[in-house]
Amino acid sequence: MAKADGEIIIKKYANRRLYNTGTSTYVTLEDLAKMVKRGEDFTVQDAKSGEDITHSVLTQIIFEQEAKTSNTLLPISFLRQLISYYGDQMQMVVPSFLEHSMKAFNDQQAQMREQMTKAFGGTPLGKNLHAPMQLMEEQVKRNTEMFQQAMQMFSPFMTAQTPKEVKKPEASDIDELKEQLRNLQSKLDKL
Secondary structure (H helix, E strand, O other): OOEEOOEEEEEEOOOOOEEEOOOOEEEOHHHHHHHHHOOOOEEEEEOOOOOEOHHHHHHHHHHHHHHHOOOOOOOHHHHHHHHHHOOOHHHHOHHHHHHHHHHHHHHHHHHHHHHHHHHHOOOOHHHHOHHHHHHHHHHHHHHHHHHHHHHHHHOOOOOOOOOOOOOOOOHHHHHHHHHHHHHHHHHHHHO
8 A cells, every 4th residue: 555545655664664655665764854844744654563653753753853953942841841741631732732833833934934025025134134123022922922821721720820920031032032133144144
């Protein structure tokens, strides 16, 4: 069986080799990561049992990506929080919350790119550095507010927080984003 409803099937053999039945070639975890980045949908099956093991293979790809780069996506505090939810009452809610959060993040990222294109067209960012900073600050505020609202929805039994108790983006976070944007601008200017 090569494909099911247009979906690519990857078979994982006991020797840990991965076989793409769509292209009839062996692939690596790095190849699967590239497929994900291209938006290609696939399912990984145990070659012997036919069991769907996509989740564990994708988790393995994340582990390898985190281990081989110095630019990790998952901060330690996030990993600790995530681990703490295993076996907790909230465990059932976390996957859908993360899925919705990532979708909202992707939508906002596309929206921000569109705003940057409208604001700067094809010109380099350096001509007006203030506008991108303002957009970044607004984006951070929106993301923080969305996260806080979502957490309040998922924790209905917690006491309501007063505005003073709600953690706001720290100046250091915004300063860090500004510095990253300046570095990016510097690289663009050199091009």
